[in-house]
Amino acid sequence: MKKMCQTVFIAAAAGLIGCFSFLPCELHAQSAQQIKANMKNRAPALDKLKAQGIIGEGNTGFLVVLQKTASPDDVKLVEAENADRKLVYKAIAKKEGTTVELVGSRRALQIHEIAKAGTMIQDEKGAWSKK
Amino acid sequence: MKATFHTASLLLCAVSTAALSAGCFQVKTESEIKPIEVKPIHITVDINVKVDKALEDFFGDLDDAETGKTAGENAAQ
Incomplete structure (x- = not known):
């Protein structure tokens, strides 16, 4: 009986750990509105870093740290x-049946079109330039 | 002799008609291949349009706020 209880407890714990480790990977774990709000909150700080040339907009649709002066x-x-x-x-790629790389590019x-003047931008060939 | 000549000219006519027809068929085959070569380009454009639309749907208001900020900053300067 004791052994059975132990097995059930271990199985339940493993299940819980499994659920929590996969949750952040899925868009529906976080609502689109929450992601938007987070992005809106980060925008002013990111804009400052972009203006200082510490970070730039890469050609894959992601931000890139360009200078070692960037703090942790x-x-x-x-x-x-x-x-x-x-x-x-990921969510758009899944919906449209394409790759994350294509969506990012x-x-x-x-x-690049909407970026403010002075923002570091990476072109399709990988070269960086100031807009 | 005249009959043989007549038969020969008829045969020549038939052969030329067959040759011309074969030429026509060749042209037709080429025109059928062309759309198959163009199709993947259409599909790629279609996916890009769909992805752009989906991205605009999600990031549209965030981008508007970003560009609005730029316009405001430019006006202040």
């Missing part, structure tokens, strides 16, 4: 933004 908090901010972007790209073109 700056890096964390970029990672959080990129993680949210990836969730959106299409988004990069849109970002």
Whole structure:
């Protein structure tokens, strides 16, 4: 009886751990509205870093840290933004039956169009330039 | 002799008609291949359009806020 209880407990714990580890990978774990709100909150800080040339907009649709002067908090901010972007790209890729890479590269073109003057931008060949 | 000549000219006519027809068929085959070569380009464009639309649907208001900010900053300067 004791052994059975132990087995059930272990199985339940493993199931819970499994659920929580997969949740962040799915877009529906976080609502689209929540992602948008997070992006909106990060925008002012990211804009500052872009204006200083510390980060830039890569050709894959993700932010890239360009200077070593970036603080750990700056890096964390970029990672959080990129993680949210990836969730959106993944969801769109799944919906349209294409790849995350294609969605990211299409988004990069849109970002480059709306980027503020002075933002570092990576072209399709991989070269960086100031807009 | 005259009959043989007549038969020969008829045969020649038949052979030329057959040759011309074969030529026509060849042209037709080429025109049928062309749309198959163009199709993948259409599909790629279609996917890009769909993806662009989906991206605009999600990021549209965020991008508007971003460009609105730029316009405001430019006006202040």
